[in-house]
Amino acid sequence: MTRSASFEGALSFAADLVRVPGLPGGEADVAARVKQEMEALGLADVRVDDVGNVIGVARGRGEAPPVMLSSHLDVVAEGDHSEWEVPPFSGAVEGGFLHGRGAMDIKGPLALQTYAAAALIDEAPGDVIVAHTVLEERGGLGMRHLLESGTVDPAAVILGEATHGDICIGHRGRAELEIVIQGVAGHASVPERASNALDLLGDVLAGVRDVAGARTSDPVLGPESLVATMVDVRPETRNVIPDLVVVAVDWRVLPGADGPALLARVRKAIGGRIGTASTGLTWDVRLASERQRTYTGLEEDVALHTPGFLMSAEHPVVRAAARSVGRRFEAAGSAVVRPWSFATDGGWSCGVHGIPTVGFAPGEERFAHTNRERLDVEEARWAFERYPELIVAVQRVLAG
Numbered sequence: 001m002t003r004s005a006s007f008e009g010a011l012s013f014a015a016d017l018v019r020v021p022g023l024p025g026g027e028a029d030v031a032a033r034v035k036q037e038m039e040a041l042g043l044a045d046v047r048v049d050d051v052g053n054v055i056g057v058a059r060g061r062g063e064a065p066p067v068m069l070s071s072h073l074d075v076v077a078e079g080d081h082s083e084w085e086v087p088p089f090s091g092a093v094e095g096g097f098l099h100g101r102g103a104m105d106i107k108g109p110l111a112l113q114t115y116a117a118a119a120l121i122d123e124a125p126g127d128v129i130v131a132h133t134v135l136e137e138r139g140g141l142g143m144r145h146l147l148e149s150g151t152v153d154p155a156a157v158i159l160g161e162a163t164h165g166d167i168c169i170g171h172r173g174r175a176e177l178e179i180v181i182q183g184v185a186g187h188a189s190v191p192e193r194a195s196n197a198l199d200l201l202g203d204v205l206a207g208v209r210d211v212a213g214a215r216t217s218d219p220v221l222g223p224e225s226l227v228a229t230m231v232d233v234r235p236e237t238r239n240v241i242p243d244l245v246v247v248a249v250d251w252r253v254l255p256g257a258d259g260p261a262l263l264a265r266v267r268k269a270i271g272g273r274i275g276t277a278s279t280g281l282t283w284d285v286r287l288a289s290e291r292q293r294t295y296t297g298l299e300e301d302v303a304l305h306t307p308g309f310l311m312s313a314e315h316p317v318v319r320a321a322a323r324s325v326g327r328r329f330e331a332a333g334s335a336v337v338r339p340w341s342f343a344t345d346g347g348w349s350c351g352v353h354g355i356p357t358v359g360f361a362p363g364e365e366r367f368a369h370t371n372r373e374r375l376d377v378e379e380a381r382w383a384f385e386r387y388p389e390l391i392v393a394v395q396r397v398l399a400g
């Protein structure tokens with residue numbers, strides 16, 4: 001017998017998941033628990049892929065194009081436990097809220113999506129794929145692999161990132177750049193024998209500000225932002241002239257910006273400030289990268305560049321989604337359509353792969369990644385009840 005796909009069941013599954021910690025790259029236990037639940041709910045083709053994403057399918061009754069529901073398996077670190085009013089991994093439901101790390105970002109919505117799909121087995125006009133990904137909080141290696149693998153081919157994606165009941169249609173992307181200045185080290189007592197990498201720092205920072213000052217803007221997403229956030233100096237010795245300076249730059253980019261174009265803009269601006277560097281000094285701009293390891297053992301150098309995306313508010317999928325969801329406290333009207341302020345896996349699904357992507361979930365952005373993280377149970381119940389109509393409406397539009 002398969003488990004009944006009720007809201008109460010979804011809430012207790014969400015509370016269970018909060019009790020299973022899992023930082024990016026450490027999602028094994030969460031994945032095992034999600035896989036077990038998908039099987040108990042009667043999803044088909046339940047599997048874990050190479051990088052550790054958990055995937056299942058709620059088979060529909062017809063041939064409408066598949067829609068994919070997606071949340072992520074990882075959470076951010078919980079910090080100091082004594083700073084939490086409710087312990088971060090208790091999964092307590094108190095005062096009308098599910099509390100704890102992941103309650104809203106994103107284990108609550110993950111549970112709601114999984115149960116909503118299960119409730120549509122043999123009912124939806126087409127298959128509903130449920131795919132929960134790894135490493136979203138570190139830039140989305142899981143979603144990138146899932147879509148590149150070709151093992152799923154959704155016609156639209158619905159993300160479970162918090163929207164507070166609105167329909168979210170995009171966000172800025174993020175790029176982390178490093179500007180590397182190379183010189184020749186020497187004793188501080190004889191500077192003429194060295195080339196001080198710090199000598200170019202002023203021009204580099206001015207060049208970064210030049211790019212920031214000329215920033216472009218989008219009517220929906222707002223302006224891009226660009227700011228230097230850190231300077232590393234090597235060697236770290238006060239009586240040695242440094243031969244290496246690395247400036248870190250955080251750049252919130254608009255959709256469509258690719259790595260090479262971003263690097264070229266910064267190189268041009270810095271080049272304009274420096275002119276010809278003095279002998280012994282060189283500089284370059286690169287995308288920062290980090291080594292990431294999945295809990296399944298796959299390792300990869302990942303460029304710290306998460307794409308942005310933006311769906312038109314007039315796109316048929318967006319309009320159908322907003323109409324089907326409505327507004328929580330109003331009898332009529334479409335949901336508010338807006339962007340997120342943070343990045344999601346939609347940068348991969350829509351920004352890179354061009355798959356129509358929207359978000360719908362309970363939860364307020366202001367609680368995400370904080371020690372007051374919580375999910376309003378009544379808001380979650382409302383969202384759970386809206387999900388089947390949302391899925392069916394999107395599939396009908398896709399089927400034409």
Ligand SMILES: [Zn+2]
Nearest residue numbers: 072105106161
């Ligand atoms: Zn999230």
